[in-house]
Amino acid sequence: MRAAVITFPGSNCDRDLATGLELVGADVTRVWHKDSKLPEGIDLVGIPGGFSYGDYLRCGAIAANSPICAAVKTHAEKGGYVFGVCNGFQVLTETRLLPGALMRNAGLKYICKTVGLEVAACDSDFLCNYEVGQAIQVPIAHHEGNYTATPDELDRLIGEGRVAFRYTDNPNGSDRDIAGITSANGRVLGMMPHPERAMEDVHGSTDGARLFAGLIGTMASA
Amino acid sequence: MKARVHVMLKNGVLDPQGEAVRHALGALGFEGVEGVRQGKVIDLDLADGTSEAQVNEMCEKLLANTVIESYTVELN
Numbered sequence: 001m002r003a004a005v006i007t008f009p010g011s012n013c014d015r016d017l018a019t020g021l022e023l024v025g026a027d028v029t030r031v032w033h034k035d036s037k038l039p040e041g042i043d044l045v046g047i048p049g050g051f052s053y054g055d056y057l058r059c060g061a062i063a064a065n066s067p068i069c070a071a072v073k074t075h076a077e078k079g080g081y082v083f084g085v086c087n088g089f090q091v092l093t094e095t096r097l098l099p100g101a102l103m104r105n106a107g108l109k110y111i112c113k114t115v116g117l118e119v120a121a122c123d124s125d126f127l128c129n130y131e132v133g134q135a136i137q138v139p140i141a142h143h144e145g146n147y148t149a150t151p152d153e154l155d156r157l158i159g160e161g162r163v164a165f166r167y168t169d170n171p172n173g174s175d176r177d178i179a180g181i182t183s184a185n186g187r188v189l190g191m192m193p194h195p196e197r198a199m200e201d202v203h204g205s206t207d208g209a210r211l212f213a214g215l216i217g218t219m220a221s222a
Numbered sequence: 223m224k225a226r227v228h229v230m231l232k233n234g235v236l237d238p239q240g241e242a243v244r245h246a247l248g249a250l251g252f253e254g255v256e257g258v259r260q261g262k263v264i265d266l267d268l269a270d271g272t273s274e275a276q277v278n279e280m281c282e283k284l285l286a287n288t289v290i291e292s293y294t295v296e297l298n
Contacts, residue, residue, distance in 0.1 A: 058287055065284060094287065101289045106238050148235065148290055173238070 001026045001216045005046040006072070008033040008063045013049035013196065017085065020196035021046060024212040036067040043219060044081040045072050047088030049141070049194060059102065059144045060090030069095055081215065082188045083126065086142055089180070089190035098181055098190045099157070100149030105142070106173025112141040114204065116168035117179055117193060121161040124186030129214030136207035138193040140171065145192040147174035147181075157181055165191055223268050225277050226296045229286045230261035261291075 003026045005018045018028045021044075029039050033052075038045065052063035063069065069091070076082050076097050084092040092098045105111060114137050119130040130136070149157070154176050157163055165179040172192075180191025195208025231237045237259050244258040264285055266277065277295045286293040 057284070061284065061287065093289070099289075101287055103235075103290065104238055106236075108238055108242055146238075173236075 001043045001219045002039075002041050003028045003044040003046055004031045004038050004042045005029075005048060006031045006033060006068055007048070008050070008052035008066065010052045010054055011048050011050035011087070013086065013194065016194070017046045017048045017196045020199050020208070021212055023199055024209060024216050026212070026216060031068060033063065033066045033068050036071060038068075038071045038075055042075065042080070044083060044215065045075055047072070047082070047084040047091050049086030049088060052087055052091065055144075058090075058094070060087060060092075060094040063087075063091045064094035073097060076183070076188050079185065079187060081125070083215075084188075084190040085194055085196065086140075086145075086192055089192055090144065092188065092190040097188050098183060099153050100147055100175075100181070102144050102192070103146040103148050103173075104144050105146050105171070110141075110143040111145075111171050112139070113171075114139045114198075115171055115179075115193065117165045118168055120163040120166045121182070123161055124164065124182045124189060125218040126182070126186070126189045126211055126215050127164055128218055129210040135168065136210075137198065137205040138195055138208055139197045139205075140193045142172070142192055145172045145174065147178045147192070149175060154178075160184065162186075164189060165193065223270050223272060224298045225266040225268055225272070226298070227264040227266065227277065227281060227285055228261060228294045228296075229264065229281075229291050230259060230293075231290055232292050235290050 003021045007014045090102045119134040162182045166177040170177045195211045198205040198208030240258040240260045247255045281293045
């Protein structure tokens with residue numbers, strides 16, 4: 001699998017994401033936000049966590065309008081895989097590749113801890129190494145992770161099996177306990193928890209490694 | 223010419239920051255503050271002849287996230 005990890009000014013989990021993908025065998029190219037093209041033959045675009053553009057205006061809003069994001073949108077529209085974690089999830093909602101928005105945590109505090117998640121769907125290629133209902137442990141670290149959408153949109157996401165992960169003990173006020181969602185074709189995944197920080201025994205959990213390994217396994221067998 | 227854009231969370235979208243401000247006002251002894259909503263004011267210096275439609279487009283594309291926010295434009 002060939003992956004591109006994008007760095008915006010203020011990204012700070014780009015190396016973590018690149019390293020996580022390399023651990024499961026991906027060939028990773030780092031891409032700068034001012035680039036207007038992705039490298040040839042990219043399967044997966046990774047949009048990392050951090051504070052792109054200092055979270056100015058709204059988290060992810062400026063990044064969503066950067067030159068590289070036009071290429072990311074084209075990649076997604078052609079059926080390419082896109083994974084956005086934390087600030088990357090915020091960027092994906094701002095580009096409208098994923099519905100809804102991430103608001104300030106209901107408790108107004110930045111939260112940094114490992115949380116329990118329930119895998120809510122496994123149709124997406126990102127989720128094929130999990131089972132529905134499986135409990136996993138993945139760290140969160142965010143101030144704006146409170147997922148919000150209209151009741152109709154939430155019903156639609158749930159009805160279509162597009163809620164990927166739910167918090168078992170909702171830390172931030174997210175509607176319907178939603179921690180991550182996928183696009184209609186399952187190839188765009190956005191989530192607030194950081195699977196790239198749950199890759200090795202030393203991290204305290206390896207539950208995140210299954211996500212990347214699952215995706216790479218799907219591609220190898222395709 | 224100048225334009226002033228007000229961006230507010232839509233009615234019905236819970237504003238936790240506004241709620242925190244409301245509680246803080248109560249703690250300071252201000253009674254009867256029944257609701258606080260917090261938003262943004264964005265002032266734009268624009269070339270003469272910029273139309274309201276263009277400013278609306280700026281709001282739709284960047285200044286507001288219309289999933290959760292509404293905006294109003296004042297041209298001066």
